[in-house]
Amino acid sequence: MAKVHVTSRINGQTQEFLCEPNQTILEVLRDELGLTGTKEGCATGDCGACSVLVDGRLICSCLMLGAEAAGKDIETIEGVAGEELHPVQTAILEHAALQCGICTPGIVVAAKALLEKHPDPDETTIRYWLAGNLCRCTGYDKIIRAVQDAAKTLAHPA
Amino acid sequence: MGAFAYVAPQSVDDVVAALGAADRAQVIAGGTDLLVQMRSVDREPRTIVDIKSLAETNRLDIGDDEVYVGAAVSSALMNENEALCNLLPGVTEAGDLIGSTQIQGRATICGNLCNASPAGDSIPALIAAGAICDIANANGGRELPVDEFVTGVGTNALEPGEFLLGVKIPRPAAHSRDAYLRFIPRTEMDIAVAGCGVSVTLDDDGTCTAARVAIGAVAPTAILVPAAADALIGGKLDEAALQAAGEACTAASSPITDKRGTAEYRRKVVAVLCRRAAEIAGQRARGA
Numbered sequence: 001m002a003k004v005h006v007t008s009r010i011n012g013q014t015q016e017f018l019c020e021p022n023q024t025i026l027e028v029l030r031d032e033l034g035l036t037g038t039k040e041g042c043a044t045g046d047c048g049a050c051s052v053l054v055d056g057r058l059i060c061s062c063l064m065l066g067a068e069a070a071g072k073d074i075e076t077i078e079g080v081a082g083e084e085l086h087p088v089q090t091a092i093l094e095h096a097a098l099q100c101g102i103c104t105p106g107i108v109v110a111a112k113a114l115l116e117k118h119p120d121p122d123e124t125t126i127r128y129w130l131a132g133n134l135c136r137c138t139g140y141d142k143i144i145r146a147v148q149d150a151a152k153t154l155a156h157p158a
Numbered sequence: 159m160g161a162f163a164y165v166a167p168q169s170v171d172d173v174v175a176a177l178g179a180a181d182r183a184q185v186i187a188g189g190t191d192l193l194v195q196m197r198s199v200d201r202e203p204r205t206i207v208d209i210k211s212l213a214e215t216n217r218l219d220i221g222d223d224e225v226y227v228g229a230a231v232s233s234a235l236m237n238e239n240e241a242l243c244n245l246l247p248g249v250t251e252a253g254d255l256i257g258s259t260q261i262q263g264r265a266t267i268c269g270n271l272c273n274a275s276p277a278g279d280s281i282p283a284l285i286a287a288g289a290i291c292d293i294a295n296a297n298g299g300r301e302l303p304v305d306e307f308v309t310g311v312g313t314n315a316l317e318p319g320e321f322l323l324g325v326k327i328p329r330p331a332a333h334s335r336d337a338y339l340r341f342i343p344r345t346e347m348d349i350a351v352a353g354c355g356v357s358v359t360l361d362d363d364g365t366c367t368a369a370r371v372a373i374g375a376v377a378p379t380a381i382l383v384p385a386a387a388d389a390l391i392g393g394k395l396d397e398a399a400l401q402a403a404g405e406a407c408t409a410a411s412s413p414i415t416d417k418r419g420t421a422e423y424r425r426k427v428v429a430v431l432c433r434r435a436a437e438i439a440g441q442r443a444r445g446a
């Protein structure tokens with residue numbers, strides 16, 4: 001099988017990789033590039049653990065080919081925190097909005113994307129936006145409170 | 159045994175050539191059906207032909223006479239276009255029902271159409287809106303009404319070497335609007351038990367002068383129900399007309415029983431969806 005040579009930007013850095021034509025970008029991130037923060041929960045688009053941004057658009061990385069990433073800008077959980085944690089990450093910690101943590105990278109990436117598009121979302125908007133991020137542990141309420149809190153922090157930085 | 163390959167041609171002709179060159183070639187748009195299928199029911203090698211590098215498939219144009227939605231346009235992109243949502247609220251709300259935020263970031267309505275699931279949400283909406291498939295091939299292309307495009311469960315009218323470039327939707331006139339409703343057991347992330355798309359045109363008095371009604375998930379393919387449209391045309395979308403249109407949808411359906419609902423239930427629900435969708439389309443048309 002001829003491998004595909006791909007150049008894309010991952011978390012702001014130009015990166016080249018080789019992948020199989022049928023390999024997903026999730027497999028590339030985890031297995032070829034060592035970016036294991038992005039998780040695989042279902043590999044069928046249902047759980048959102050694999051959420052990443054491609055050219056600013058929230059997607060499931062388990063349903064995109066590595067080859068399709070050519071020329072694209074990809075942001076993963078590894079690109080979310082700067083010197084300090086992102087307000088969404090801090091809020092999730094403060095609200096204890098995680099237990100096992102497998103869903104958390106996807107939720108952070110998805111929630112950050114939400115707040116960039118809707119800085120002041122109501123609860124319904126948050127719940128619908130995150131409907132594709134499944135969590136088996138928290139019962140969601142703490143996640144919703146954390147996102148609401150992060151929205152406030154982003155609107156009024158301390 | 160062949161091998162997997164991936165190509166992203168830069169022109170329509172090159173896509174057609176790539177589709178003809180391999181033993182087995184398959185288009186990828188958003189990949190939200192294709193990659194799931196490649197991991198489960200159909201793991202056989204093939205050449206994957208990405209159609210998203212073409213100018214034509216990335217078109218999202220609102221013209222004086224028609225709206226064009228290219229085959230690479232994601233449902234997220236459609237729903238961010240306010241003018242499109244105002245003109246074709248039924249088509250865009252169908253796209254907005256497909257999967258999660260993440261799925262909508264990639265899923266296309268053309269992929270939904272080509273995949274030809276009986277429950278595909280955008281199909282009844284596109285039929286109701288009178289959409290035409292813009293098909294590319296080696297002979298200069300052809301057009302086909304959406305209601306003739308899906309030929310069975312999972313099959314469509316594309317011949318080998320053809321692909322869908324986009325859909326053309328007649329631009330709704332004044333007092334003309336659409337609506338799409340589906341019923342699912344949950345409020346998000348599920349497959350339609352039944353769905354109904356309706357578009358209506360009213361005159362200045364509010365009398366319905368034209369209508370199209372299409373139902374989904376209650377037959378092997380989504381179907382146009384002319385009898386339901388006839389029940390709406392000529393009146394003011396009053397209770398009797400809505401009731402008759404719903405009954406026509408029930409009569410036109412031939413549903414199956416599965417874990418999401420019995421055939422009897424589906425026949426009943428499709429009538430309710432038709433009544434409600436016609437009412438919503440009517441309200442929108444009055445305001446437009």
Ligand SMILES: Cc1cc2nc3c(=O)[nH]c(=O)nc-3n(C[C@H](O)[C@H](O)[C@H](O)COP(=O)(O)OP(=O)(O)OC[C@H]3O[C@@H](n4cnc5c(N)ncnc54)[C@H](O)[C@@H]3O)c2cc1C
Pocket residue numbers: 044045046184185186187188189190191192193194209229255256257258261264265266267268269270271272273277278279280316320321322323347348349350
């Ligand atoms: C978690 C999840 C939830 C979902 N929820 C829904 C839902 O609620 N309602 C619903 O209707 N669907 C749903 N789907 C199914 C899927 O997302 C939709 O059918 C979507 O619109 C498919 O579009 P796509 O661009 O991703 O298609 P792809 O996966 O790229 O393609 C689908 C099929 O069509 C062919 N194809 C695509 N584009 C073209 C073209 N231009 N020319 C020729 N052939 C083409 C492909 O070869 C493939 O066979 C869901 C899927 C997932 C994973």
Ligand code: FES
Pocket residue numbers: 039040041042043044045046047048049050051060061062063
């Ligand atoms: S791993 Fe991609 S959605 Fe579950």
Ligand code: FES
Pocket residue numbers: 097098099100101102103104134135136137138
């Ligand atoms: S914290 Fe365990 S799945 Fe969400």
